[in-house]
Each structure stands twice: as C-alpha cells, then as structure tokens.
Amino acid sequence: MTWLITGGAGFIGAHVVRAMAAAGERIVVLDDLSTGSADRLPPDVPLETGTVLDRATVDRVLREHAVTGVVHIAGKKQVAESVARPLYYYRENVEGIRVLLEAAAEAGVGRFLFSSSAAVYGMPDVDLVTEDTPCAPINPYGESKLAGEWLVSAVGRAHSMATASLRYFNVAGAATPELGDAGVSNLVPMVFEKLDAGEPPRIFGDDYPTPDGTCVRDYIHVEDIASAHVAAARRLAADPAASLVLNIGRGEGVSVSEMIDVIRDVTGHRDAAAETTGRRPGDPARVVAAADRIRAELGWTARHGVKEMVASAWAGWRLRHP
Numbered sequence: 001m002t003w004l005i006t007g008g009a010g011f012i013g014a015h016v017v018r019a020m021a022a023a024g025e026r027i028v029v030l031d032d033l034s035t036g037s038a039d040r041l042p043p044d045v046p047l048e049t050g051t052v053l054d055r056a057t058v059d060r061v062l063r064e065h066a067v068t069g070v071v072h073i074a075g076k077k078q079v080a081e082s083v084a085r086p087l088y089y090y091r092e093n094v095e096g097i098r099v100l101l102e103a104a105a106e107a108g109v110g111r112f113l114f115s116s117s118a119a120v121y122g123m124p125d126v127d128l129v130t131e132d133t134p135c136a137p138i139n140p141y142g143e144s145k146l147a148g149e150w151l152v153s154a155v156g157r158a159h160s161m162a163t164a165s166l167r168y169f170n171v172a173g174a175a176t177p178e179l180g181d182a183g184v185s186n187l188v189p190m191v192f193e194k195l196d197a198g199e200p201p202r203i204f205g206d207d208y209p210t211p212d213g214t215c216v217r218d219y220i221h222v223e224d225i226a227s228a229h230v231a232a233a234r235r236l237a238a239d240p241a242a243s244l245v246l247n248i249g250r251g252e253g254v255s256v257s258e259m260i261d262v263i264r265d266v267t268g269h270r271d272a273a274a275e276t277t278g279r280r281p282g283d284p285a286r287v288v289a290a291a292d293r294i295r296a297e298l299g300w301t302a303r304h305g306v307k308e309m310v311a312s313a314w315a316g317w318r319l320r321h322p
Contacts, residue, residue: 002026003233004067006052006100007074008045009036011181012115012168012222016071017045018175019226020233028065030058031074040179052096058103069111069236070104071229072097075144078185079119082141093144097151105159111236112152113229114165118218118247120146121167123284130290131167131245138282149245156243162236169218169249169289171225173309179222180316187217188310191260192317195269201260205279208286214256216286218249221304221312231298249289250302259306266310 003020007013008029013036021027021042029041032051041047046065050057052074061067075093076082082089097114104112119142120135137143149165156163172188174180184193191201206213228248236242254262257274264270294300 001068001237002028002065003069003071004028004030004061004065005071005073006030007036007072009033009038009040009047010073011179011183012171012225013073014040014179015175015222015226016073016229017041018179019223019230020071021045023230025233028061028067030061035183052100053091055099055103058100059107062103062107062109067107067109069113069233070100070109071113071115071233072100073115075115077117077141079139079141082139082144086140089140089144093141094147094151097148101151101155105155105161109161110240111162111233112156113232113236114148114152114163116149116165116167117142117145118167118169118249118287118289120149121287123282124287127286128251128288128290129247131247131293153243153245160240162240162242164232164236164242164244164246166228166232167245167247168225169220169247169287171222172219173221173223173304173312174316175223175226175312177315177319180313180319182320187256187259188263188313189317191263192267192314195263195267195272196321200273200275201263203256203260203274203276204283206257206276207279210255210285212255212257215283216253216255216288218252218288219254219259219306219309220249220302221309224248224302224304227303228294228298228300231300235298244297246294246297247289247291248294249291251289251291253286253288254306259310262306262310266307266314
C-alpha cells in the first residue's frame with residue numbers, strides 16, 4: 001500500500017510524513033514547494049514536484065507509484081489572504097481537491113484523508129464545538145475547506161472510497177527545530193516575532209465574554225496532528241466503508257492572555273508587557289473542540305500540553321532566527 005501525501009513538504013505535511021513513515025507506511029509526496037521545502041523530508045521518501053491542479057502530473061504520480069490512498073494536505077490557509085483573494089482560494093483549495101479526487105477515483109484509489117479546519121464552524125456560540133455543530137464559515141478559507149469536505153464525502157459515496165475529513169484546531173509546536181513553522185501568521189510565532197523586535201505582543205480585544213476578556217482557543221501540538229493522521233489512515237485501510245468527519249483538538253481552552261504568559265515564561269521574556277488593541281473583525285470569543293468522537297472512532301487522544309508546544313516552537317524559531 002502506498003500513500004500519496006500532498007503538501008508533504010510543508011509545516012504540517014512534513015510532520016505527517018515523518019509520523020506515517022515511522023509507522024511503516026510507504027509514502028510519496030507531491031508538493032509544489034511554494035511554501036514547503038524539500039529538506040523537510042526524509043531522504044528515502046520520494047518527492048514529486050508539482051501541483052494538484054495539474055491533472056497530468058497527478059495521474060502520472062498515482063500510476064507510477066501505484067498509489068492506493070491519498071492524504072490531502074496541500075492548500076492555501078491564510079484567512080486574511082482568502083478575504084482579499086477569494087478566487088485564488090477557491091481555485092487552489094476547491095478546484096485543487098476536485099482535480100485530485102477525480103484522478104483518484106478514476107485510478108481506483110480506495111482511501112482519501114482530507115486535512116480540513118475548525119474554520120468551517122465560523123463563530124460557534126457553544127462551549128465545546130462538536131462535529132454536529134452547524135458549519136457557518138465566515139471567510140473564503142473556511143468556505144473552501146467546507147466545500148472540500150462536501151466533495152470528499154460525495155465522491156466517497158459515489159466511488160466506494162473510504163474517507164475522512166480531519167478538522168484541525170489551532171496548531172502549534174514542532175517535532176524537531178528543523179520542522180518548525182516558518183510562517184508568522186499564528187499567535188505563537190507572532191508573539192515570538194514581537195519579542196525578538198523588542199516590541200509588545202499584541203492582544204486583539206480584551207472585552208470578550210471570557211474569564212480574562214481575551215479570546216479562548218484550543219491549541220494542538222503538530223505532533224498530535226500527525227499521530228491523528230496515522231490513526232485515521234489505519235482506520236481507512238481497515239474499514240472500506242468509513243466516512244468520517246472528526247475534530248482534532250485537546251478539548252481544553254487557553255486564552256490569548258494565558259498563552260502569552262506561557263510564551264513569556266518559556267522564552268525568558270517575563271517582563272514583556274502586552275499591548276491591547278481593538279478586536280479583529282470575525283474573531284469569535286471561544287472556539288474549543290469536543291474531542292470525544294475522535295477518541296471513540298480512532299482511539300486517539302492528544303498527548304502534548306501547551307508548554308511543550310511553545311518550547312518546541314521556540315526551539316524552531318531560534319534555529320531560524322539565531
């Protein structure tokens with residue numbers, strides 16, 4: 001059995017590749033290297049350079065590597081960019097998965113695992129977000145992920161393909177410094193960047209209906225994200241009738257203020273004051289996963305805590321910013 005992992009040279013993708021390879025799975029990676037890097041991959045994992053939008057390349061890779069399962073991670077994921085460039089996001093994320101699914105179905109691929117996002121929920125007004133919480137995305141990125149889920153489920157039913165869509169919550173951390181996140185669009189690296197510049201970390205709003213007034217999120221270590229993919233891939237291999245939609249989270253909320261306190265402690269910037277500015281449009285007060293269903297379906301539970309996430313992310317940041 002061979003798994004094609006799209007976007008496998010990116011931050012999350014490289015962790016999934018590492019975990020699946022360690023679990024003994026045979027892997028090939030397809031990545032256009034627009035944000036990924038070939039040096040993230042183990043030397044014995046073949047890399048095909050290209051985009052899922054290129055049907056001829058996808059067909060060739062599926063055929064030449066005798067692919068029997070797909071893990072689709074490739075895609076664009078910046079919320080603000082999606083608002084500014086909606087057509088680009090629909091092309092990359094929706095048309096990309098459509099082309100990939102069509103090729104996989106015609107090649108007789110029997111398993112498809114899709115990396116989705118908690119962005120499909122939008123601004124849920126609940127303490128814990130279950131997989132049954134209504135989806136109401138508030139930006140083109142979230143819309144594109146929800147459309148991807150719909151396509152995965154429909155194609156799975158039509159072509160007897162075992163499928164799973166995994167809804168990530170807030171990803172942080174790194175398995176090794178070399179695999180750390182090179183971007184600065186998420187809270188943890190954004191705070192690192194401010195601290196390095198001698199500037200106060202920014203808190204967008206402190207008047208939310210939460211215990212300390214700042215937004216509450218469910219942070220999940222990228223190694224836990226990767227282990228969830230291994231568990232899901234094994235389920236799809238064992239259960240040809242699987243049709244799953246699962247949250248990946250810890251089920252524990254951490255406020256922005258609490259996270260900044262952890263970052264101060266880990267980095268040694270204990271006296272760094274934060275700066276509070278106005279709310280960002282569209283930021284919900286609280287988004288925390290209910291993690292019961294993934295535990296019941298896959299026997300999977302997150303293992304890493306917030307301090308481990310921050311410490312490992314900081315090691316990766318220091319490697320790239322000595």
